[in-house]
Amino acid sequence: MCGIVGAIADRDIVPVLVEGLKRLEYRGYDSAGIAVLDEERLRRVRRTGRVSEMETAAGEQGLAAGLGIGHTRWATHGGVTEHNAHPHISFDELAVVHNGIIENHDSQRDQLRERGYVFESDTDTEVIAHLIHFHQKQGADLLAAVQSAVRELTGAYAIAVVSKNEPDRMIVARMGCPLLVGLGDGENFVASDVSAIIQATRRVIFLEEGDTAELTRDGVRVFGEEGQPVEREVHVSDVSLASLELGPYSHFMQKEIHEQPRAISDTIEAVIDDGTFSPELFGDDAAEVLAGIEGVQILACGTSYYAGVTARYWIESIAGLPCEVEIASEYRYRDVVAKPRHLVVTISQSGETLDTMEALKYAKSLGHDATLSICNVPESAIPRASRLVYYTRAGAEIGVASTKAFTTQLVALFTLACTLAKLRGSINDEQEADHLDCLRQLPGSIQHALNLEPQITRWAERFASKNDALFLGRGIHYPIALEGALKLKEISYIHAEAYPAGELKHGPLALVDEDMPVVVIAPNDRLMEKVKSNMQEVRARGGELYVFTDDDSEFGPSEGVHVIRAPRHVGVLSPIVHTIPVQLLAYHVALARGTDVDKPRNLAKSVTVE
Incomplete structure (x- = not known):
C-alpha cells in the first residue's frame, strides 16, 4: 500500500496524477511513481522519497499522456528501493x-517463473502484473485477464491496470482495500481516497468487495465478484478543497488540533438540536436494535482502541451495561464466546481499517446482528x-x-453511553439535561485547553533531548495517558509508555530517574489524592514530573514538579x-526534534493490511 490514483482523458493527465499523489502524501509513504501510455509506449518514472522528487523526474523526461496510473508506496514486501516502487510492469x-x-505471492511467483517470467523486485505486486500478462497471452482481453488473475490471488488488494495493447481503457479491482471511481465529462478517474481526485470531480462510485470496473473516456462499467454487470450508486463527495489545504498553519497536525472545537461542535450538532439522546441518532431502526442490548463489545485498533477503552468507563457507569474492549487484530483470531445480545461497536477513522473490518465480519459470523460503526468517512466499508x-x-x-478523529470518537461514544442509559432508564431527565449541558460547554472548554499551547511549548524544549518518557493516569484518564504516550512516540520517536498510576510500584518505578520525564494526567476528581501519592513515589526516586491538572486543583508547582492547569474540572467529559x-x-516535542510531523516514519494513515 498506500495510495492509488489513475485517469483516462482527452487531455494530459500527468498533472492530475501528480496532484493526486500529493494529496495522498498524508497517508504515509516511502516512494512514488507513475506509468503512462504515451503514443502507445508505456513510460514509467519512480523515485524513493517524496512525490516532488518523482514530479521533477517526470518533468525532465517530458511525460505527457491521456492514460496513466500513479502510486505512493508504504513498504511491506521488500525494502525502500526504486525497483520495489510502483507501478510494476510486465514485459x-x-x-x-x-x-x-x-x-499467496510465493506460490504464484514460483509458477510464473516456471512460465518464463523474470522478477525485478521483491514485492508481491509484481506477481499481479505478470499474472495478468499471462492471462492476456492466453487470449483474454484486459478485463477478462484481470478478472481471471484476481481469482487466483489470496489476500487483500486494490489495483489499477493499464496495457499498451488496449490504450483506450483502464481496469481496476478491489478486495479488502478501498477503491473508488470518479466520474467526469469525457474523462474518468480512480483513486484509493476521494481527496486524490477532488480537484477533478466530486461524483464518485465506491467499489464493493470483489468488484472490477472498466474505465474509458466515455464511461464506466462495474462488474460484481462473479463477473456480472452491476449498478453502483453514484455519490457526490462533500470533501472540501479547503479542508485539504494547510491555510495559516505549519502542519496538518497543528491545524487539526486547532480544528477540534469546530469538529466537536459539528459532531454534537444533531444531539444538541434534538435536545435529547435519541436512538434515531444512530439509525432509523436503532431504538429496536438497542432496546434489548445486554452488553457492549468494542473492536478497534490504535487510537480508536484507546477511545473504546475510555468509553468503557462511560458505558458501565452511566448506562450500567458490561462493556468489553478488544484490539481488533486479536479478536479476529481468537476463539470468541459469542454473545448475540451484545452490541458490537467498531471504531475507525477511515472506515477501511482492515483488522477492524475483518473483526466485524467475524463477529457477524458468530451471530452478532446488532452492529454499530463509529466512523469519520461516509460510505466507507465498515459503516x-x-x-x-x-x-x-x-x-x-x-x-x-490522529487528533480530531479521536476526540470526536469520544463524543460519539459518550452519546452512545447516554442513549443506552436513557433507553434502560439508568438516567433521569435531570441527569440527561446535565449530560447535554456538558456537551454544549465542551467546545469552549477545548478552546481554553488550546490556549495552554505557549506553556506546553516551553515544556517541549525540555523534552526534546529525552529518549524515554512515562505517562500516568488513573481511572477514565488512564486511556488518555495511553493516547499521550502513543502520540509522543508516533511523531517525536521518543520511546514512551503509559501505565495506570497505581501500577507504578509494580515495575515501572524501576525506570524512574532524573532522565525519565513522567507525565501525569491529574484532574481534580475523586482519584486526585491517589494520584498525588503516586507522584510522591516518583519524586522520592529523583524523577521529574510534568502534571496536567485543573484550574481548581489544590496543588501547584514545586522543585521537580511542573504544573499546567487546564480549565476548571469539566466532570464526566x-x-x-x-x-x-x-x-x-x-506536536511541539516533534517540532523541537525536527521530525516530519505529518508523515512520521514507517507509519501510514489508512491501515489496509495486516
Missing part, C-alpha cells in the same frame, strides 16, 4: 499499481457493513497521527479536554 506491455498484501452508524463530523484528517494538552505536547 514493457502492462503496468499495475496495488494496495494491500497478496498472501456499509454495519446495521447502525454514527458519523463523526471531524472533516478530512490529513496528519497521520474531562478525558476529552485533557486529550488536548498531550496532543500539543507531542
Whole structure:
C-alpha cells in the first residue's frame, strides 16, 4: 500500500496524477511513481522519497499522456528501493499499481517463473502484473485477464491496470482495500481516497468487495465478484478543497488540533438540536436494535482502541451495561464466546481499517446482528457493513497521527453511553439535561485547553533531548495517558509508555530517574489524592514530573514538579479536554526534534493490511 490514483482523458493527465499523489502524501509513504501510455509506449518514472522528487523526474523526461496510473508506496514486501516502487510492469506491455498484501505471492511467483517470467523486485505486486500478462497471452482481453488473475490471488488488494495493447481503457479491482471511481465529462478517474481526485470531480462510485470496473473516456462499467454487470450508486463527495489545504498553519497536525472545537461542535450538532439522546441518532431502526442490548463489545485498533477503552468507563457507569474492549487484530483470531445480545461497536477513522473490518465480519459470523460503526468517512466499508452508524463530523484528517478523529470518537461514544442509559432508564431527565449541558460547554472548554499551547511549548524544549518518557493516569484518564504516550512516540520517536498510576510500584518505578520525564494526567476528581501519592513515589526516586491538572486543583508547582492547569474540572467529559494538552505536547516535542510531523516514519494513515 498506500495510495492509488489513475485517469483516462482527452487531455494530459500527468498533472492530475501528480496532484493526486500529493494529496495522498498524508497517508504515509516511502516512494512514488507513475506509468503512462504515451503514443502507445508505456513510460514509467519512480523515485524513493517524496512525490516532488518523482514530479521533477517526470518533468525532465517530458511525460505527457491521456492514460496513466500513479502510486505512493508504504513498504511491506521488500525494502525502500526504486525497483520495489510502483507501478510494476510486465514485459514493457502492462503496468499495475496495488494496495494491500497478496498472501499467496510465493506460490504464484514460483509458477510464473516456471512460465518464463523474470522478477525485478521483491514485492508481491509484481506477481499481479505478470499474472495478468499471462492471462492476456492466453487470449483474454484486459478485463477478462484481470478478472481471471484476481481469482487466483489470496489476500487483500486494490489495483489499477493499464496495457499498451488496449490504450483506450483502464481496469481496476478491489478486495479488502478501498477503491473508488470518479466520474467526469469525457474523462474518468480512480483513486484509493476521494481527496486524490477532488480537484477533478466530486461524483464518485465506491467499489464493493470483489468488484472490477472498466474505465474509458466515455464511461464506466462495474462488474460484481462473479463477473456480472452491476449498478453502483453514484455519490457526490462533500470533501472540501479547503479542508485539504494547510491555510495559516505549519502542519496538518497543528491545524487539526486547532480544528477540534469546530469538529466537536459539528459532531454534537444533531444531539444538541434534538435536545435529547435519541436512538434515531444512530439509525432509523436503532431504538429496536438497542432496546434489548445486554452488553457492549468494542473492536478497534490504535487510537480508536484507546477511545473504546475510555468509553468503557462511560458505558458501565452511566448506562450500567458490561462493556468489553478488544484490539481488533486479536479478536479476529481468537476463539470468541459469542454473545448475540451484545452490541458490537467498531471504531475507525477511515472506515477501511482492515483488522477492524475483518473483526466485524467475524463477529457477524458468530451471530452478532446488532452492529454499530463509529466512523469519520461516509460510505466507507465498515459503516456499509454495519446495521447502525454514527458519523463523526471531524472533516478530512490529513496528519497521520490522529487528533480530531479521536476526540470526536469520544463524543460519539459518550452519546452512545447516554442513549443506552436513557433507553434502560439508568438516567433521569435531570441527569440527561446535565449530560447535554456538558456537551454544549465542551467546545469552549477545548478552546481554553488550546490556549495552554505557549506553556506546553516551553515544556517541549525540555523534552526534546529525552529518549524515554512515562505517562500516568488513573481511572477514565488512564486511556488518555495511553493516547499521550502513543502520540509522543508516533511523531517525536521518543520511546514512551503509559501505565495506570497505581501500577507504578509494580515495575515501572524501576525506570524512574532524573532522565525519565513522567507525565501525569491529574484532574481534580475523586482519584486526585491517589494520584498525588503516586507522584510522591516518583519524586522520592529523583524523577521529574510534568502534571496536567485543573484550574481548581489544590496543588501547584514545586522543585521537580511542573504544573499546567487546564480549565476548571469539566466532570464526566474531562478525558476529552485533557486529550488536548498531550496532543500539543507531542506536536511541539516533534517540532523541537525536527521530525516530519505529518508523515512520521514507517507509519501510514489508512491501515489496509495486516
